[in-house]
Amino acid sequence: MQRKLSLTQKDALIGFGLILPSLLIILGISLQPILSTLFLSVFESSRGINVERIFVGLGNYTALLSEQLFWVTIGRTLYFTFVSVGLELILGLAIAQLIHSHPPGWKFLRTSLIIPWAVPTIVNGTMWRWIYNADYGALNGLLLQLGIIDKYIPWLTKPDVAMNLVILADIWHSVPFIALILQAALATLPADLEEAAAVDGANALQRFLLIRLPLLRPAILVALVIRTVEAFRAFDLIYVITNGGPAFGTVTISYLTYLETFSFGNVGRGSALSFLISIFTLIMAFIYIRVLYRPEEN
Amino acid sequence: MKAIRSFTILTFALIVMASVIGCAPQQPAGPVTIRVLSMEQAGATVDEMNAIVGEFNTANPDIMVEIEYVSYDALHDKITTSMASTPPAYDVFLADDIWYAEFSKAGYVMDATDRITQDMRDKIFASAWDITSVDGKVYGMPWLLDEKYFFYNEKLLNEAGFSAPPTTWEELVEQSIAIKEQGIAEYPIVWSWGQYEAAICDWVILLYGNGGSLMDANGAPAFHNEAGVETLNWMIQSIDDGISNPASISYVEEDVRNVFSQGKAVYAVNWNYMYDLVNFNTDESQVTGQIKMALMPAFTGSGVESASINGSMGFSVAATSPNKDAAWKYVEFLTSEDVQNRYSAHLLPIWQTSFEGENLTKLEGYTPANATTVPMFNVQFPYAHVRPKVPYYPEASKTLQLALQEALTKQKTPEQALNDAAAKWVDLAK
Numbered sequence: 163m164q165r166k167l168s169l170t171q172k173d174a175l176i177g178f179g180l181i182l183p184s185l186l187i188i189l190g191i192s193l194q195p196i197l198s199t200l201f202l203s204v205f206e207s208s209r210g211i212n213v214e215r216i217f218v219g220l221g222n223y224t225a226l227l228s229e230q231l232f233w234v235t236i237g238r239t240l241y242f243t244f245v246s247v248g249l250e251l252i253l254g255l256a257i258a259q260l261i262h263s264h265p266p267g268w269k270f271l272r273t274s275l276i277i278p279w280a281v282p283t284i285v286n287g288t289m290w291r292w293i294y295n296a297d298y299g300a301l302n303g304l305l306l307q308l309g310i311i312d313k314y315i316p317w318l319t320k321p322d323v324a325m326n327l328v329i330l331a332d333i334w335h336s337v338p339f340i341a342l343i344l345q346a347a348l349a350t351l352p353a354d355l356e357e358a359a360a361v362d363g364a365n366a367l368q369r370f371l372l373i374r375l376p377l378l379r380p381a382i383l384v385a386l387v388i389r390t391v392e393a394f395r396a397f398d399l400i401y402v403i404t405n406g407g408p409a410f411g412t413v414t415i416s417y418l419t420y421l422e423t424f425s426f427g428n429v430g431r432g433s434a435l436s437f438l439i440s441i442f443t444l445i446m447a448f449i450y451i452r453v454l455y456r457p458e459e460n
Numbered sequence: 461m462k463a464i465r466s467f468t469i470l471t472f473a474l475i476v477m478a479s480v481i482g483c484a485p486q487q488p489a490g491p492v493t494i495r496v497l498s499m500e501q502a503g504a505t506v507d508e509m510n511a512i513v514g515e516f517n518t519a520n521p522d523i524m525v526e527i528e529y530v531s532y533d534a535l536h537d538k539i540t541t542s543m544a545s546t547p548p549a550y551d552v553f554l555a556d557d558i559w560y561a562e563f564s565k566a567g568y569v570m571d572a573t574d575r576i577t578q579d580m581r582d583k584i585f586a587s588a589w590d591i592t593s594v595d596g597k598v599y600g601m602p603w604l605l606d607e608k609y610f611f612y613n614e615k616l617l618n619e620a621g622f623s624a625p626p627t628t629w630e631e632l633v634e635q636s637i638a639i640k641e642q643g644i645a646e647y648p649i650v651w652s653w654g655q656y657e658a659a660i661c662d663w664v665i666l667l668y669g670n671g672g673s674l675m676d677a678n679g680a681p682a683f684h685n686e687a688g689v690e691t692l693n694w695m696i697q698s699i700d701d702g703i704s705n706p707a708s709i710s711y712v713e714e715d716v717r718n719v720f721s722q723g724k725a726v727y728a729v730n731w732n733y734m735y736d737l738v739n740f741n742t743d744e745s746q747v748t749g750q751i752k753m754a755l756m757p758a759f760t761g762s763g764v765e766s767a768s769i770n771g772s773m774g775f776s777v778a779a780t781s782p783n784k785d786a787a788w789k790y791v792e793f794l795t796s797e798d799v800q801n802r803y804s805a806h807l808l809p810i811w812q813t814s815f816e817g818e819n820l821t822k823l824e825g826y827t828p829a830n831a832t833t834v835p836m837f838n839v840q841f842p843y844a845h846v847r848p849k850v851p852y853y854p855e856a857s858k859t860l861q862l863a864l865q866e867a868l869t870k871q872k873t874p875e876q877a878l879n880d881a882a883a884k885w886v887d888l889a890k
Contacts, residue, residue: 209540210566211780296707297719313646316707321869324710405533407655408709409865424537426855427562 203433210427222434231418236442238325239414243393246329246336250389251382253333254340261341262348272345279338287402290331294318294403321411324404328412332399336392340385347381348374383454390450391443415439491524492786497538497553500529502713502731503604503773503807512803516793523786532556533656533712536854543568543778551781552791557591557772558657558857560599561849569599570777570784583797587841588810592774594849600776601795602810606731607768607844608661609836610757611738615750616726620644625727625754629669629694632727632757636703639726647705649727650719653695653868658712659861660847661769662729666691668767668845669758674860675848679889683860684875684882687762692867692874694759699868709868721745729756731771732837733806736829753836756843770844805829808837852888859884 167175203222205215226232257275261268278286293300296316305311318324355377356369364372397416400406406413406421413421416439423432496513500506506529513525528550530538536559542549543566555563563569576598581589588602612625620639626632636648652658664674672687698704705725707715713730720728721738723746728734737744739751758764775794777787793799800809801819805827809815814823815838824834850856863881866872872880 208566209544210568211543212567295715296710297705297715297724298722316705316710318710319706319869321871404710405655407861407865409655409869409871410862411869421858424541425858426852427540427566428855 199433199436202429203437205430207430208427209429215430218430222430223438226431226434226438235413235415235418238412239394239396239416242325242329242332242396242414243390245326246332246393246396247386247389249329250333250337250340251386253337254385255344255378255382257337257341258344258348261345272342275338275341277338278335279342281335283335283398284402286331286335287399290327290334290399291403294327318404319408321409324408325412328400328403331403332393332396335399336389340389343381343385344378347378351377379454383450386454387447387450390446394443394446395439415442491522492783493524493526494551494783494787494790495549496525496527496790497535497542497550498527498529499532499535499554501532502606502733502771504803505806508803508806512794512799515799516790519793520789523789525790539563539568540566543780546780547782548778548780551778551783551787552775553778554603554773555592555600555776556657557770557774558847558849558853560592560594560774562851562853563776564594564597564599565851567779570779570781570788571597572600572777572788573598575788583813584810585812587770588772590846591772592776600774601791602772602774603795604771604773604807605810605837605841606733606771606773606807607837607840608665608729608731608756608771609735609768609840610754611720611728611730611734612752612754613720613723613726613747613750614752615747616644616723620726625752626757627755628760629666629757630760633698633701633703636726637701640702645724645726646702648703648725649698649729650705650711650716650725651708651729652712652716653708653864654710654712654715655861655865656712657857657861659864660857661771663691663860663864664769664845664847665729665756665767666695666759669756669762669764670694671759671762671764673845679848679850681882681885684878688878689874691759692864692878695864696868696870696874709865721747723747723750732808732833735833736805736827739832740828753832755839766840766843768840768844770846801826808834850889856885856888859888 204217204219206218206221207213207215261272261275265271281289294317296302296314296318299317301317302311302314306314317327351374355373359369359373395416396414397420400412400414400417401420404412406417415435419432419435419439422428422435498509504512509527509529513527516525517523535554536556539550539553539555539559542553555569560569572592584602585605588605589598591602591605592598592600610625616639617625617635620635620642622635622638626635632649639645639648651662653662667673667683667688670687670691672685672691673682676682695704699706699708705711705719707719711719713734716728716730717734717737719725720730720734721744735751735753739745739748742748756766756768758766775791777784777791781787795810797809797811797814800807800811801814801823804823806829808830809823813819815834820834824831847853848856859881863872863877867874867877
């Protein structure tokens with residue numbers, strides 16, 4: 163204790179002391195639940211007060227990975243994720259371009275874009291459930307008045323149709339997010355590059371594909387990673403609009419986890435599923451970063 | 461430097477203290493707070509439930525009841541999640557009869573056997589006690605003694621040239637064909653066959669009305685036989701023929717009520733609560749005064765006169781609640797004969813004595829709906845079937861919901877779907 167600490171060591175000690183409170187809080191609210199979920203996932207455990215737990219090692223994981231239901235659900239989740247995020251990116255980019263070109267009323271457009279994004283997902287889901295209702299929904303009303311259909315269609319009674327309609331609701335909700343990120347990125351791009359290209363005779367499409375798009379890549383990466391991870395874990399919209407139906411046609415991997423854990427009380431399997439979801443999302447984020455992130459360009 | 465180090469130590473000490481204090485059980489001053497979880501769906505309305513809470517709080521200044529509502533389909537999972545903490549988030553909760561086996565096994569519900577007086581045992585329907593009892597122990601007070609009823613729009617039925625509702629499902633099909641031909645309704649009947657518990661309830665009505673059953677006496681699945689397949693085929697056919705509303709595959713009870721309230725269906729199957737709302741509530745319904753109830757039809761040749769689903773529920777005290785006595789006091793009040801009689805527009809009393817002698821005349825007069833629903837209850841309730849009381853019910857039910865939906869959306873044949881579900885039930889029972 164008598165040994166004098168050097169100034170750097172003292173600084174480090176004080177620094178550590180200062181971040182300790184927030185570190186404890188962060189560990190308490192994020193690491194502890196993760197570890198306890200990991201702990202639960204290696205037991206076969208039902209739910210209840212003082213229930214017995216049976217250690218099964220990786221049993222829950224191997225059982226899940228060998229089940230057809232798991233892989234069908236993963237396939238369905240990937241469909242939801244890629245169709246939804248893909249269309250969101252295309253639409254988001256188009257809207258960002260539109261705002262960037264400053265048409266009349268673009269400020270109003272930019273502000274009103276936030277509304278779908280700001281609506282809570284549960285409210286959004288309830289709204290779309292009403293819109294899609296077969297007997298008094300707005301979608302049937304609209305299509306009938308436009309003469310596109312001649313009688314009401316029960317939209318949510320076919321698994322593939324229901325899935326695509328849930329995707330539509332998700333797109334409506336999330337396009338603004340991507341549009342706003344890309345619009346902000348567009349605003350920071352140097353105009354001289356495109357001007358120079360225009361002088362050299364590049365047409366609008368060439369300028370967009372060869373100059374604007376590569377410069378937007380970091381922003382696209384951020385938007386894609388965030389939205390893919392979110393879409394892969396989609397739950398609330400599905401819970402409200404279809405409850406996973408019809409015939410499990412809209413059950414995604416998060417929904418399956420919810421069923422196993424909260425409805426069926428299979429806590430061990432549910433925890434294992436949560437970890438498998440994390441692994442899948444990490445893999446997808448990793449692929450995106452490898453494909454899109456080029457540090458040498460910065 | 462020393463000051464900074466002391467500051468660090470002090471901060472750390474404060475955090476430790478705060479977390480220790482935070483974990484200590486709170487000793488509230490003033491009235492004991494009892495948190496109640498109920499539902500906003502079938503049964504008493506939120507206004508009625510709030511009024512009962514108000515009465516109780518006024519009469520018991522030492523207890524403060526706070527009540528929250530969720531939809532039926534969120535109720536089970538909300539209860540099991542809230543029971544994960546100590547003390548639990550709710551002291552009292554509403555539970556469906558199909559959950560009591562699971563909840564008693566998990567240790568969630570307080571054993572109330574010793575709190576039930578002989579007087580209560582004598583005066584409450586024996587079938588009501590079945591709701592909250594598991595293996596001879598009583599885990600709560602029965603509250604909602606409900607079953608699904610057959611509703612019809614008399615005005616539309618008369619317009620189609622029929623003077624009486626159908627007594628068999630075959631007769632319903634015949635009447636429906638005439639109704640469709642005359643353009644009175646595009647889809648004469650609407651059901652709740654969505655991927656929810658509601659689908660099981662409607663299926664029980666049809667299955668038992670065809671002489672089938674969900675489980676045999678030994679607890680083995682019994683629905684994957686001729687009666688089950690026939691029933692499911694009838695459902696598919698009725699959608700193909702445009703007799704059942706095709707949107708039924710995505711509907712729950714509230715959708716049924718909305719469609720029926722708009723006069724878009726001539727027949728509907730729903731719980732007791734729908735009668736008052738559809739026939740008397742002009743804010744909620746366009747067909748007030750046109751609605752009648754009849755005995756639930758059954759299939760010809762099944763040897764069954766009628767079959768319905770028992771959808772009863774009870775109020776229980778959480779086994780880990782720190783205020784069990786106060787909580788039980790509220791449960792007793794809520795289910796007392798007086799409160800149940802006065803608030804009987806959307807649910808009927810569990811008290812047999814309410815249906816006897818002068819009390820019956822009084823009960824029929826409490827609300828306009830009661831004049832119809834009370835006699836109807838007496839007629840229909842003997843035909844109401846309970847669903848299996850097994851600890852794995854939620855998973856068994858979801859499996860069967862999936863099977864019904866796979867057959868209704870034509871992804872599997874009824875035989876295949878029901879056989880797969882039965883195999884899963886056998887697995888779950890192991």
